[in-house]
Amino acid sequence: MSKQQNESGLTMLPGQLEPVMVGRRLFLRYAGAFAAGGALLASCKDDNDNPVTVPSTVDLGSGDVGILNYAYALEQLEAAFYEQVIATPYGGMTDAEKTLLTDIRDHEVIHRDFFKAALGANAISALTPNFSAVNFADRASVLNSAKAFEDLGVAAYNGAGNLIKDANYLVLAGKIVSVEARHAAAIRDLLSPKSALFAGDDIVNPTTGLDGAAKPATVLPIAQPFVKTPLTGANLPTA
Template sequence: MKTDINPITGSANMARRSFLRYAGASAAAVAVMGAAASCKKERVTVAGATDIGSGDIGILNYAYALEQLEAAFYLQVAATPYSGITAIETAYLTDIRDHEVLHRDFFKAALGSKAIMALTTDFSSINFSSRASVLGAAKLLEDTGVQAYDGAGYLIKDATYLTLAGKIVSVEARHAALISNLISPGSFASDQLDSNGLNKHASIKDILSAANGFLKTKVTANSF
């Protein structure tokens, strides 16, 4: 599916019915997420922060928060290319930007009035003129994103949402492998798999604690 992304605003015209079509295949791809994750307290508390809510809506808002962060990052990367960027790197990073904007807008459409607010990012720790800094941050965000989906999948009750999570996490994993390979050719998954050949996963608490380092608008999970 090709969607035109405004490179300035990063907007995509996402209708709710498009979201549902996007989610409409088998949930088998994410069945392992529930088996991999253990039930635990996921509560994250930060004074004055935006809370993701509870249940499936909370999980969708959790994903929406992370997709907002990733979309904002790649919009900045595309707007201010790092020194020495190649044509193929530009193409790759532009494609990833477009995917992340689509993901962000799909979650916003699905959540409707239940969506959390638009988040304000803080990328002051990233040097966008440096290839090493940009790709290092991209790897961190992509690896964290995959671990987030894999770690929260067991909490999703609605099969349609579970299917959507499986579709998106598979794309995020492709992004993560590509970024890793740009940094070090041949390293596409070397540090992200466990001894069973399964992707590592992380709790909501751990993921939001990390994500809040890139957010001025802090996010909490007080209902998990």
């Protein structure tokens, strides 16, 4: 599969792929749905689980625990990115843009915190981001980076869906990826208002009408340059 480089420095895959106040109540709703679906992942046992020693390379794990840690890693990256965007607004950021980007930040923080709470003792450690390739003072750099992160996130969720065994986790992943797709469309509209970019042929297959999908083995090398913490998905399911 061929790859292309965009202005953010992220290598993206061809064919990939509202302001709402959010907070603790929505997080609790997510957590409640998770608990109702089955036993919390905190009760699962992972041979590599060590809450005290943080390895130099973080192993995401295996099975459903591994896939949810994979999602948790990506949500950590996105949350950290938007937290920085709002902390250091780019020049000329309008009030409308700040409102939208703040809402996206809040969504990503909720997603991140949801996975951390749901995984419990099986959660990977906090990751250290590396955004040295992003110029947070420049609108184009920030929005193109946001577009790349959101498109990658949607493709990652789509590609991991069939690797999840527990149907309850799959339902929750589906709800989260739908939000990520809204983010992707909103960011693309900021870059090119009232254009077809929000659902362009580079992310939606014009024949099938479907977003692209990418497996962890493809996604992790693309995301790794933006995370200082080394990650390995060697034990993640592949089918």
